[in-house]
Amino acid sequence: MHTDCLILGGGAAGLAACARLAQTGAHVALIERLDRVGKKIMASGNGRCNLSNAVMNPAYYGKAAPFVARVYEKTPPCEVLSFFSSLGLMTAQEEGRIYPRTMMAASVLDVLRMGCDRENVALLTGQEVVSLTPSRRSIWCAQLSGGEGVFAPAVLCAMGGSAAPHLGTDGAGTRLLHALGHSVTPLQPALVQLRCDHGALRSLKGVRAQTRLTLEIDGRAAAQETGELLFADYGVSGVCVFQLSGFAADALAKKRRVTLFVHLLPELAESAVPAWLDARIAAQPVASAQSLLTGVFPRLLTLAVLKEAGISPDAQAGRLSAASRAALAGAITAFPLPVTGTQGFKNAQVTRGGVALGEVDPDTMASRRFDGLYLAGEVLDVDGPCGGYNLHFAFASGLTAAKGMCAQLRA
Numbered sequence: 001m002h003t004d005c006l007i008l009g010g011g012a013a014g015l016a017a018c019a020r021l022a023q024t025g026a027h028v029a030l031i032e033r034l035d036r037v038g039k040k041i042m043a044s045g046n047g048r049c050n051l052s053n054a055v056m057n058p059a060y061y062g063k064a065a066p067f068v069a070r071v072y073e074k075t076p077p078c079e080v081l082s083f084f085s086s087l088g089l090m091t092a093q094e095e096g097r098i099y100p101r102t103m104m105a106a107s108v109l110d111v112l113r114m115g116c117d118r119e120n121v122a123l124l125t126g127q128e129v130v131s132l133t134p135s136r137r138s139i140w141c142a143q144l145s146g147g148e149g150v151f152a153p154a155v156l157c158a159m160g161g162s163a164a165p166h167l168g169t170d171g172a173g174t175r176l177l178h179a180l181g182h183s184v185t186p187l188q189p190a191l192v193q194l195r196c197d198h199g200a201l202r203s204l205k206g207v208r209a210q211t212r213l214t215l216e217i218d219g220r221a222a223a224q225e226t227g228e229l230l231f232a233d234y235g236v237s238g239v240c241v242f243q244l245s246g247f248a249a250d251a252l253a254k255k256r257r258v259t260l261f262v263h264l265l266p267e268l269a270e271s272a273v274p275a276w277l278d279a280r281i282a283a284q285p286v287a288s289a290q291s292l293l294t295g296v297f298p299r300l301l302t303l304a305v306l307k308e309a310g311i312s313p314d315a316q317a318g319r320l321s322a323a324s325r326a327a328l329a330g331a332i333t334a335f336p337l338p339v340t341g342t343q344g345f346k347n348a349q350v351t352r353g354g355v356a357l358g359e360v361d362p363d364t365m366a367s368r369r370f371d372g373l374y375l376a377g378e379v380l381d382v383d384g385p386c387g388g389y390n391l392h393f394a395f396a397s398g399l400t401a402a403k404g405m406c407a408q409l410r411a
């Protein structure tokens with residue numbers, strides 16, 4: 001099979017590029033290994049698809065910020081939204097997060113599929129790409145698992161990362177590009193739950209708490225997040241944990257010591273907690289230590305905090321020594337959870353690491369190493385926080401790649 005533009009991977013980046021190229025009249029073939037395109041889009045945002053954010057600051061992408069800033073100059077956030085609007089999608093905002101107004105991920109996938117539903121487009125599902133090679137001068141050949149080859153002068157690799165392999169992405173894209181000769185930075189799961197080693201976790205399973213988290217790496221505060229924490233028997237979960245998980249995974253891979261300190265009363269400054277405790281004790285000096293914290297924390301969390309401080313739940317509040325009070329304040333403001341790992345790619349939302357950004361031109365998403373090859377989405381060494389930043393990058397880079405491919409065909 002011969003075509004003008006070949007897209008490997010029918011996810012967010014591949015479908016956006018395909019729908020945009022479809023409008024130009026170019027002949028496009030998209031190859032997707034699963035039986036349907038866009039399965040990850042369907043699973044995103046708890047089925048609601050948080051596709052973008054009102055505040056699209058490239059700085060949120062960490063060390064990839066300069067690259068992302070260039071991509072967002074070429075395809076500004078408003079252009080991504082007007083692209084979806086041109087496909088018929090109406091959006092709504094919730095605290096800055098942008099969703100389809102139906103609050104259903106299916107609406108995003110439906111409009112993308114409609115955008116690709118043209119005579120000049122072939123969506124080949126259930127077909128796995130096993131290799132990509134420059135066949136003759138300026139023509140690429142993607143070899144499919146069935147043995148067939150698909151040939152095109154412009155090919156976009158949008159095969160995603162290694163996160164959520166049950167949704168089609170098992171690192172095949174980075175493997176394929178590495179085999180070609182592209183450099184790939186170390187891959188880590190990100191936006192993922194953290195595994196922790198603490199005796200209290202088993203009893204805290206299912207408990208939720210509003211917290212401020214401080215991630216310490218080798219004893220130094222590396223990052224902080226505020227939000228709802230969900231305790232699990234393996235460790236901790238929740239958006240605030242997800243936001244810190246990439247830093248933790250990176251540090252653990254380098255054999256660093258990682259500890260999560262949980263401030264369980266974030267509405268009070270750490271320094272204010274001892275006085276708050278003293279006032280509470282003064283108000284009910286004959287109450288038990290457990291009663292002292294009743295109404296502040298769920299019962300199981302109260303028991304865990306007291307145990308961490310070495311205080312019996314039955315101890316009389318008014319008789320707690322200065323050292324016990326200090327230990328209690330410490331357990332409330334900096335409950336320590338040694339981090340031993342993450343819940344892995346299987347549970348991660350994104351991949352940290354990917355094809356080295358120095359090898360890709362952010363103005364066109366063209367490989368700087370191979371003519372006619374384009375890269376977009378999570379296959380690259382770009383990951384953002386929760387809030388629509390990863391899908392937005394996938395869409396914006398896919399649209400930028402489509403522009404680059406068009407320009408190549410016209411040249």
Ligand SMILES: Cc1cc2nc3c(=O)[nH]c(=O)nc-3n(C[C@H](O)[C@H](O)[C@H](O)COP(=O)(O)OP(=O)(O)OC[C@H]3O[C@@H](n4cnc5c(N)ncnc54)[C@H](O)[C@@H]3O)c2cc1C
Binds near residue numbers: 032050129160378391
């Ligand atoms: C559960 C979950 C929820 C998420 N929610 C959000 C959210 O609300 N907001 C947000 O911004 N981000 C979210 N993300 C992250 C976001 O979905 C991804 O960053 C984004 O989809 C990446 O787009 P992509 O096109 O690069 O890759 P993908 O969307 O992963 O698409 C890659 C495609 O390539 C196909 N493929 C892979 N290998 C081959 C092969 N060998 N042959 C053929 N096809 C192949 C895959 O099957 C897949 O369809 C979520 C992720 C997960 C797992």
